[in-house]
Amino acid sequence: MVENIFPLIPDLQEQVDNINSTDNNVALPLGRVFKFDFENNKFVMKDGKLVEIDNDKEKVEQWIHLILLTYKDKYDIYKNTDFYCNIEDMIGKKLNVLYLAEMKDEITTAIMKHRYVDNVDSFNISQIGRKFNVQYNISLINGDLIGGELNV
Template sequence: MLPEIAELEFRTNVEPETKLYGKSFLFDFQRGDFVIRDGRLIKIEGIEALKVWIMKILKTEKDKYKIYEDTDYGTELKNLIGQNLPRDFVESELKREIKAALERHPMIRHISNLKISRDGAKIILEFMVNLVEGNTFQQEVIF
């Protein structure tokens, strides 16, 4: 006795890639500030937004900022890097921590080819990001 409800077609202006990866603003990690052009923040979406998310989560110390207090956001990489521990142990823990942090993202299937190298006081992380839809990209993070 209930009337049939016609199927409604909803159209949005959001591209599928934006829905999957989200939006963000371009961030200059060397300067430690957002990139501003013509007085405005530069919006990014898709894979570029995911790359910024990766950098942010790896460079954010877990439990350091009150805003992330009740979340699992961030890593303990800086704690590992600064310790006088055996190199093999540190590298193993760095790899575990990186994979655990990044593979929480719903669009990241897994991290592969993770390499850790040193250049003086800097630590360079290089890895392949494998997405659930089959795409991949190379990422580098310097501490």
């Protein structure tokens, strides 16, 4: 008698059906993130250990801050990755309509790379001397809102 050469996989049809019904707004959990002090340019330590961020909203806030400060291929660790925001080219230039539109597009594109970001609701760019002040409001896929400010 010939046996079936295909193995029996329990609940196979249910597994296949679940593939098509997964919610695209549910992102994979974020990994471990250690708190970084951007004012002093160093990781935060407590009792000789790195302080870990346990709140997803804070993890995304730190990620946004970091990507907005990272110029493409400036640091070896980010070479050949999609982790960058090329607004450094604008520093020192007088803010006009063309540069403002280019900066807004670059910032929006960079922020939208994060899988937890749903929408860049608004942001404002103002020039202070040779630097820029960027204020932003971002909606996350879980409904949380992030408001932040960064000087570049």
